[in-house]
Amino acid sequence: MQKLSVKEKLILKTKKQKTNFKNVELSDIKKIVSIEADCHISPWSKTNFLDSISAGNLFQVLKNDELITGYYIASFASDECELLNITVSKHLHRQGFGKTMISHLIKKCIERKTSNLFLEVRRSNKNAILLYEKKGFNEVGIRPNYYKTSDGNEDAILMALSL
Ligand SMILES: CC(C)(COP(=O)(O)OP(=O)(O)OC[C@H]1O[C@@H](n2cnc3c(N)ncnc32)[C@H](O)[C@@H]1OP(=O)(O)O)[C@@H](O)C(=O)NCCC(=O)NCCS
Numbered sequence: 001m002q003k004l005s006v007k008e009k010l011i012l013k014t015k016k017q018k019t020n021f022k023n024v025e026l027s028d029i030k031k032i033v034s035i036e037a038d039c040h041i042s043p044w045s046k047t048n049f050l051d052s053i054s055a056g057n058l059f060q061v062l063k064n065d066e067l068i069t070g071y072y073i074a075s076f077a078s079d080e081c082e083l084l085n086i087t088v089s090k091h092l093h094r095q096g097f098g099k100t101m102i103s104h105l106i107k108k109c110i111e112r113k114t115s116n117l118f119l120e121v122r123r124s125n126k127n128a129i130l131l132y133e134k135k136g137f138n139e140v141g142i143r144p145n146y147y148k149t150s151d152g153n154e155d156a157i158l159m160a161l162s163l
Contacts, residue, residue: 019069019097021104024049024059031068032061038090041122042148049073057084058108062101072101074108081109083119086128093127102135109163117161122147123154137161 024032029049036043052059052073062070070088074081083105088097109117120143121128137159146156 019062019064019100021060022063024053024061024071026053028061028068028071032071035068035071035087035089036085039087041150044085052084058105060101060104062097070097070101072105074105076112076114079113079115081105081112081114081117083117098128098131099135102131106135106161106163114163117163119159120146120156121159123157124149129157129159132159132161135161 029046032049033043033046036049049059055075058072058074058076060072061068068089069092070086072086073084075084086098086101088095088101106117117137118140119132119137121132138161139157140160141158143156143158145153147154
């Protein structure tokens with residue numbers, strides 16, 4: 001788990017002014033894999049992240065100085081975009097970083113003249129669904145039993161935002 005040092009806690013007090021998006025660097029991956037493992041039921045592996053870089057996906061890291069507060073990955077094809085991963089460091093949930101990342105992605109989509117932004121989310125992931133609804137996404141479909149859980153399967157909710 002990414003433990004926050006005293007210095008990091010102080011940095012976060014000024015988070016609104018000092019948080020910036022950066023393109024991912026290879027040196028970020030170790031910390032990202034650790035954040036991912038803390039935050040997901042089925043976390044991406046190091047290889048998944050490296051493959052995403054090789055595929056040329058948009059891979060943005062939200063940093064406060066050198067502290068990684070979150071990251072998102074999106075793929076673009078013709079005039080559509082799919083959000084593949086969005087994660088905020090576990091210590092830093094519910095401080096607006098998720099909203100900041102979705103807003104950033106929407107800006108990127110508009111710059112690239114994307115018509116629709118899609119994502120999939122576990123039915124049980126109420127916090128993420130609330131975030132997406134708050135940013136204007138609507139449910140557009142369901143993949144029954146798409147995700148594994150500890151004791152079975154659960155649906156994927158497909159959500160979309162028209163731009
Ligand atoms: C989903 C996730 C990215 C949200 O990021 P976040 O920085 O915690 O979210 P924000 O602080 O921007 O919250 C945005 C809105 O989402 C909703 N929300 C987020 N967390 C919530 C919680 N714990 N309880 C209730 N509502 C919540 C609220 O509507 C909130 O708006 P508000 O604070 O104005 O009420 C984050 O919880 C996360 O990384 N989860 C683990 C990984 C994951 O599930 N990723 C999504 C996979 S599809």
